[in-house]
């Protein structure tokens with residue numbers, strides 16, 4: 144560095160010092176973000192969604208590769224009004240490495256308070272159902288179509304379901320399960336768009352394509368329905384055995 148340059152640098156440093164700068168990281172500015180991969184930058188843009196169009200949101204969602212980024216995106220997502228009355232966003236529970244994914248409708252009161260899916264009365268029954276096929280919550284992965292509790296536990300509207308659909312589809316893609324158990328008519332309708340009711344289509348496998356990959360899905364009764372109609376448990380038992388044998392093979 145020649146004398147002029149040195150003098151100039153000292154002048155600048157003095158100026159910084161008097162402006163309150165008390166730490167020097169380097170003389171020349173350096174782009175410390177230059178080496179961050181495009182992937183990381185894209186995933187971090189997942190946080191900025193408030194003013195995005197639906198198409199922009201979908202582009203961001205399609206670039207998301209990890210559960211952390213998906214969770215970050217969803218916790219910033221304000222277009223679905225349900226977040227306003229919810230106490231917590233309910234993202235998921237269980238083992239992200241599991242081959243089995245369970246998808247419910249939306250959190251209820253207990254789930255909203257605890258921020259975890261299926262922890263209330265229907266969750267207790269679900270735990271028993273899983274135990275019956277030698278599984279448990281930590282051996283499967285559990286999420287909902289809608290991550291926020293609808294007021295008074297009302298059924299989510301079609302608009303709410305459609306708004307949240309790209310997020311649950313991305314969730315499925317990241318978990319990449321070999322089989323998905325759809326708990327109840329809302330989860331089933333959201334992903335399969337069936338015209339027949341749950342009583343008719345439960346127990347049948349459907350392949351649903353997400354981003355050019357097919358995921359086998361098995362609709363079954365929702366545990367809350369089984370609490371009201373215990374006589375239907377025998378059908379769920381058949382579905383659980385069906386699920387277990389599919390994943391074993």
Ligand code: URA
Pocket residue numbers: 247248249250251254259260261262265266287367
């Ligand atoms: N019902 C659901 O569908 N999901 C939950 O998380 C709890 C109850």
